[in-house]
Amino acid sequence: MAAHDLRGVTLLKGALDAAGQAALVAELRAVAAAAPLFHPETARGRKMSVRMTSAGRLGWVSDRRGYRYEPAHPQGMAWPEIPPRLLTLWDAVSGSAVPPDTCLLNYYGEGARMGLHQDRDEAELHHPVVSLSLGDEALFRVGNVERGGKTESVWLASGDVAVLSGAARLVHHGIDRIRFGSSRLLPQGGRINVTLRVAGATGTDSP
Numbered sequence: 633m634a635a636h637d638l639r640g641v642t643l644l645k646g647a648l649d650a651a652g653q654a655a656l657v658a659e660l661r662a663v664a665a666a667a668p669l670f671h672p673e674t675a676r677g678r679k680m681s682v683r684m685t686s687a688g689r690l691g692w693v694s695d696r697r698g699y700r701y702e703p704a705h706p707q708g709m710a711w712p713e714i715p716p717r718l719l720t721l722w723d724a725v726s727g728s729a730v731p732p733d734t735c736l737l738n739y740y741g742e743g744a745r746m747g748l749h750q751d752r753d754e755a756e757l758h759h760p761v762v763s764l765s766l767g768d769e770a771l772f773r774v775g776n777v778e779r780g781g782k783t784e785s786v787w788l789a790s791g792d793v794a795v796l797s798g799a800a801r802l803v804h805h806g807i808d809r810i811r812f813g814s815s816r817l818l819p820q821g822g823r824i825n826v827t828l829r830v831a832g833a834t835g836t837d838s839p
C-alpha cells in the first residue's frame with residue numbers, strides 16, 4: 633500500500649480494494665436504514681450540505697446546542713454497530729491499540745462540501761482519526777493546526793484512506809468539492825466518507 637504524506641496527514645491510496653468497497657457500501661446502507669441520514673444544523677442554524685449518520689457506541693450530532701457525541705440518533709434509536717470490516721481497517725492503519733467507539737458516515741450528494749475545520753469534539757484528542765473515501769472523487773484540503781496559512785489539496789479516490797495522527801491530529805481540513813458521477817460505486821452517485829474515532833466520554837459540548 634503506497635503511503636504519501638500531505639502536511640503530516642498520511643494518505644493510503646487504495647487501502648480498501650473494490651470488493652471490500654462494494655461489501656462495505658452494502659453494510660453502510662444497512663447502517664443508514666437503521667439510523668437515517670440527516671442534515672445536521674450548525675450552532676448558527678445553517679444546514680450542512682452533507683448528510684450524516686453514525687455507528688458505534690456514540691454518534692456525532694450537531695444542532696443549535698452545538699457539536700457533540702450522543703448515545704442515540706436524533707430520532708431516538710441507538711446507533712447501529714460499526715461494521716467489523718472497518719474495525720479491521722482501523723487495526724491495519726491507525727497504529728492505535730484503542731478501538732474506535734464511533735464511526736461517522738458522511739454522504740456528499742452533488743454540490744456538497746465541508747469547510748475547513750478541526751476534529752476536536754472527542755474527549756481525548758491524541759487518538760487518531762481514520763477517514764475512508766467511497767464513491768466519487770473529492771478534493772481534500774489540508775492546512776495547519778493554527779487557523780490560516782498555507783494549504784495543500786489532493787484528490788481522494790474511492791478506497792483511499794487518510795490518517796490524522798500525531799502532530800497532524802488537529803490540522804484544519806475540509807472537502808472543497810466532489811466530482812459528481814466520477815465513480816460508479818454508488819448507483820445514485822455521490823460520495824460516502826466514513827471516519828473512525830475514539831470519542832470517549834459522552835455529552836461534551838466543544839468549547
Ligand SMILES: O=C(O)CCC(=O)C(=O)O
Binds near residue numbers: 763
Ligand atoms: O469527507 C471527508 O473526507 C472529511 C470528513 C471530515 O473531515 C469529518 O467528518 O470531520
Ligand SMILES: [Fe+2]
Binds near residue numbers: 749750751805
Ligand atoms: Fe474532519
